[in-house]
Amino acid sequence: MAAADTPREDVLTTYVSSEAFLAAVVIIVATPGLMVIVRLWSNIYLRKRHFLDDYFAAFAVILLATAGGLYYQLRAINDPTVSITTLGRVISTISFFAFLPVHFSKVPILILYLRVFGVHKVVKVVSWILLVVPFVPIIESSIAIMVGCGPALRAFWTKHVMELSLYSRLHSILTAMRSRSKTSQPSVGSKDALGTSSEHTIDGHSHVEIGEVKTTADAAHAV
Numbered sequence: 001m002a003a004a005d006t007p008r009e010d011v012l013t014t015y016v017s018s019e020a021f022l023a024a025v026v027i028i029v030a031t032p033g034l035m036v037i038v039r040l041w042s043n044i045y046l047r048k049r050h051f052l053d054d055y056f057a058a059f060a061v062i063l064l065a066t067a068g069g070l071y072y073q074l075r076a077i078n079d080p081t082v083s084i085t086t087l088g089r090v091i092s093t094i095s096f097f098a099f100l101p102v103h104f105s106k107v108p109i110l111i112l113y114l115r116v117f118g119v120h121k122v123v124k125v126v127s128w129i130l131l132v133v134p135f136v137p138i139i140e141s142s143i144a145i146m147v148g149c150g151p152a153l154r155a156f157w158t159k160h161v162m163e164l165s166l167y168s169r170l171h172s173i174l175t176a177m178r179s180r181s182k183t184s185q186p187s188v189g190s191k192d193a194l195g196t197s198s199e200h201t202i203d204g205h206s207h208v209e210i211g212e213v214k215t216t217a218d219a220a221h222a223v
Contacts, residue, residue: 018075025068032105033061051115053108060104067097096138103134 036057043050073090076082110127117123 018072021075022072025072029061029065029068032064036061051111053111053115056104056107056111060101060107063097063104064101067094067101070094070097099134099138107131 039057040050040054043054070090070093074087074094076090077087110131113123113127
């Protein structure tokens with residue numbers, strides 16, 4: 001196997017170096033950030049007025065920077081000292097934050113449509129639909145988790161109960177990385193049954209002890 005295919009600690013799972021990924025995040029955040037700064041300066045200091053969509057634009061940039069920082073933390077998946085619980089927390093948080101910058105970047109445009117074209121009923125109705133409907137899945141999933149029959153909320157934040165699909169996703173990533181690694185070694189004390197203890201080896205290092213992880217059908221159905 002070519003050396004380029006071997007995962008390294010300074011390389012993300014997409015084989016993009018951490019420095020290159022961080023540079024891309026900075027560019028993606030800085031470009032709209034500068035535009036929002038110019039917009040706020042123009043409206044507040046030159047025109048002496050500001051609108052609600054100005055604040056939503058600034059909030060969208062903050063969310064974008066947060067999401068970029070969370071994605072950058074995924075480089076820890078190559079760190080043998082990072083537990084699978086920590087990775088689970090990062091992935092769970094990303095699942096929530098990745099949607100927010102996309103939606104809130106559209107909110108200022110929709111508010112502008114409401115302010116300029118609000119006299120037209122069709123534009124007004126469509127704009128409100130596009131503002132409200134994207135939040136429905138988030139509210140729905142949050143309620144489902146809170147009233148679930150299992151400890152689904154704690155499933156993302158403890159090592160005792162982990163949601164089944166999240167565990168499977170992380171386990172698949174670790175397994176794929178181990179198989180691609182040129183210097184990988186067989187797992188020590190691993191068991192085939194899901195939810196039992198196993199010790200993963202990546203690049204000759206003892207990776208993550210998945211101890212006390214109890215995945216149950218109830219935890220899977222509760223989410």
